[in-house]
Amino acid sequence: MANQNAPIPNCIDIENAFGLIEKHINRTPVLTSRSVNAMLGCSVYLKCENFQRVGAFKFRGATHAILRLNPNEAKCGVITHSSGNHAAAMALAASQRGIPAYIVMPENAPEIKKKAVTGYGGIITFCPPTQADREQTMLRIKSQTGATFIHPYDNFNVICGQGTAALELMQQEPKLDVVIAPIGGGGLLSGTATYIKGRFPHVKVYGAEPKNADDAFRSLRDRTIYPSVKPQTIADGLLTSLSPLTYTILSQHCNGILTVSEQSIIDAMRMVWERMKIIIEPSSAVPVAAIMENAELFRNLRVGVIISGGNVDLNHLPWQG
Amino acid sequence: MANQNAPIPNCIDIENAFGLIEKHINRTPVLTSRSVNAMLGCSVYLKCENFQRVGAFKFRGATHAILRLNPNEAKCGVITHSSGNHAAAMALAASQRGIPAYIVMPENAPEIKKKAVTGYGGIITFCPPTQADREQTMLRIKSQTGATFIHPYDNFNVICGQGTAALELMQQEPKLDVVIAPIGGGGLLSGTATYIKGRFPHVKVYGAEPKNADDAFRSLRDRTIYPSVKPQTIADGLLTSLSPLTYTILSQHCNGILTVSEQSIIDAMRMVWERMKIIIEPSSAVPVAAIMENAELFRNLRVGVIISGGNVDLNHLPWQG
Numbered sequence: 124m125a126n127q128n129a130p131i132p133n134c135i136d137i138e139n140a141f142g143l144i145e146k147h148i149n150r151t152p153v154l155t156s157r158s159v160n161a162m163l164g165c166s167v168y169l170k171c172e173n174f175q176r177v178g179a180f181k182f183r184g185a186t187h188a189i190l191r192l193n194p195n196e197a198k199c200g201v202i203t204h205s206s207g208n209h210a211a212a213m214a215l216a217a218s219q220r221g222i223p224a225y226i227v228m229p230e231n232a233p234e235i236k237k238k239a240v241t242g243y244g245g246i247i248t249f250c251p252p253t254q255a256d257r258e259q260t261m262l263r264i265k266s267q268t269g270a271t272f273i274h275p276y277d278n279f280n281v282i283c284g285q286g287t288a289a290l291e292l293m294q295q296e297p298k299l300d301v302v303i304a305p306i307g308g309g310g311l312l313s314g315t316a317t318y319i320k321g322r323f324p325h326v327k328v329y330g331a332e333p334k335n336a337d338d339a340f341r342s343l344r345d346r347t348i349y350p351s352v353k354p355q356t357i358a359d360g361l362l363t364s365l366s367p368l369t370y371t372i373l374s375q376h377c378n379g380i381l382t383v384s385e386q387s388i389i390d391a392m393r394m395v396w397e398r399m400k401i402i403i404e405p406s407s408a409v410p411v412a413a414i415m416e417n418a419e420l421f422r423n424l425r426v427g428v429i430i431s432g433g434n435v436d437l438n439h440l441p442w443q444g
Numbered sequence: 445m446a447n448q449n450a451p452i453p454n455c456i457d458i459e460n461a462f463g464l465i466e467k468h469i470n471r472t473p474v475l476t477s478r479s480v481n482a483m484l485g486c487s488v489y490l491k492c493e494n495f496q497r498v499g500a501f502k503f504r505g506a507t508h509a510i511l512r513l514n515p516n517e518a519k520c521g522v523i524t525h526s527s528g529n530h531a532a533a534m535a536l537a538a539s540q541r542g543i544p545a546y547i548v549m550p551e552n553a554p555e556i557k558k559k560a561v562t563g564y565g566g567i568i569t570f571c572p573p574t575q576a577d578r579e580q581t582m583l584r585i586k587s588q589t590g591a592t593f594i595h596p597y598d599n600f601n602v603i604c605g606q607g608t609a610a611l612e613l614m615q616q617e618p619k620l621d622v623v624i625a626p627i628g629g630g631g632l633l634s635g636t637a638t639y640i641k642g643r644f645p646h647v648k649v650y651g652a653e654p655k656n657a658d659d660a661f662r663s664l665r666d667r668t669i670y671p672s673v674k675p676q677t678i679a680d681g682l683l684t685s686l687s688p689l690t691y692t693i694l695s696q697h698c699n700g701i702l703t704v705s706e707q708s709i710i711d712a713m714r715m716v717w718e719r720m721k722i723i724i725e726p727s728s729a730v731p732v733a734a735i736m737e738n739a740e741l742f743r744n745l746r747v748g749v750i751i752s753g754g755n756v757d758l759n760h761l762p763w764q765g
Contacts, residue, residue: 173721400754402721433721
């Protein structure tokens with residue numbers, strides 16, 4: 124892929140991104156809980172991107188990438204073929220700049236995801252549910268409209284935007300020992316690790332991943348990018364595999380990937396709902412589960428956790444079978 | 445009842461209460477949401493007592509009442525016959541002062557409520573599930589132990605403690621036009637109205653109540669305290685009737701009671717969960733439902749809402765039938 128020679132962001136790029144997007148995003152709160160800390164044996168600080176616009180950190184990267192377009196690019200709009208939080212984030216960020224967002228979605232995508240995108244003003248084109256169809260449809264719309272493709276994570280500006288959550292977290296809780304973020308394609312963790320290691324090199328940065336979707340863990344261990352092959356996990360935001368850019372960044376800046384069981388993810392999610400009264404999605408529970416499963420590693424430390432989002436189907440909760 | 449000649453708190457009493465309890469309680473955040481404001485046609489500021497210790501505002505009143513005991517009273521402990529959030533709050537507040545909390549509970553109380561009380565160190569005595577048995581058992585334990593009875597709302601110090609949520613809210617969002625709180629026995633609304641009308645007399649204060657449990661609405665309309673007779677409502681924190689003290693305060697300071705349907709309560713609760721990613725209990729959704737049902741009354745205003753708590757059985761959500 125061409126991106127192997129793409130520029131690699133550093134912490135100054137993330138600070139510049141923050142300056143550009145700050146007034147467009149929510150400064151999300153950092154929450155902590157006596158009872159959760161007692162249960163986990165350390166002090167946990169949740170950076171609540173579930174309170175971000177569109178309910179997920181993805182709005183940071185999408186906003187940044189869209190604000191970086193020059194006026195000629197911007198007027199043709201943007202395009203992507205994600206169907207999750209990135210699609211909703213692109214739709215809202217584009218509408219904030221007054222430009223079109225073209226979203227290619229498999230025709231069998233859940234109703235709730237279609238509604239999120241159209242609710243934010245995105246223009247959906249449906250396609251048959253294969254990767255080849257998605258890409259073909261995307262290329263067709265792109266050539267018809269001149270829209271700029273914005274990859275959900277293999278993109279310099281997206282990664283810089285995602286890193287601003289860690290920047291805010293360190294402003295809000297400057298004395299952390301460790302920061303953990305979930306890892307799917309690696310955009311959030313790449314931005315997080317780039318910022319933290321650039322400005323706070325003594326702070327450890329871990330990724331957290333479902334055991335059932337441990338391609339990032341294996342990729343970094345074996346120094347090659349493994350594809351993510353139909354993983355079965357409740358953490359549906361973490362199904363994708365690393366990209367050349369995120370692989371390169373994480374090889375350099377990440378202290379390790381912790382993998383967790385499905386049961387731990389459910390337990391962690393329920394604990395946060397019950398004890399902290401906030402709604403987090405399963406992907407966000409993965410780093411909390413990593414603390415549960417690695418109590419000794421985090422004992423008595425001050426642990427920052429990036430809560431990636433809170434978009435959950437309230438009709439189907441994982442503990443209800 | 446003796447309380448007809450009891451002293452009536454004023455806003456200075458609430459400020460004094462705040463000085464006493466401030467370091468023991470959580471300063472809960474105030475949250476707002478663009479999308480919820482757009483749906484409701486006004487700017488809503490939620491004072492998130494679901495993030496209070498024990499998950500409810502009740503910890504404020506319990507802490508204040510317990511800190512006001514003199515050392516001789518304190519060493520004998522406190523007693524109550526609530527089985528909900530007040531019982532959990534009493535148990536934790538008492539344990540913070542290092543004194544016993546005796547909680548009288550019907551033997552058929554839900555497991556989740558028993559666990560909350562024992563988890564915070566409360567000493568439960570079970571009794572048959574009638575009001576007479578509760579009171580008899582309470583009097584017996586009280587005479588055996590010398591514990592001080594702390595009523596969940598017909599109590600000067602409890603009301604002053606509950607009013608500190610409104611005090612913080614006005615510090616955090618000084619320019620509100622209206623404040624709404626749910627009303628059951630009236631402790632929260634009495635503290636809220638006392639503080640607001642004392643310090644911000646131009647700000648309107650409304651109570652919000654389920655139509656199916658509208659005894660407070662009728663009591664204030666007809667100038668007499670109606671008992672609450674087995675009301676059928678999902679808002680299980682609002683089943684109790686006014687007391688002499690709360691009736692007196694609300695007659696003087698409350699601008700009105702808004703009653704809402706069960707369906708509105710469910711819709712409001714779900715909207716807050718989905719859009720704001722916070723877990724609120726049905727009783728907390730009642731004032732949000734009151735805004736939904738009275739759009740013209742609140743159009744374009746800045747509306748503070750006291751979110752009473754977030755203690756919900758996650759296995760049984762109201763929209764799941």
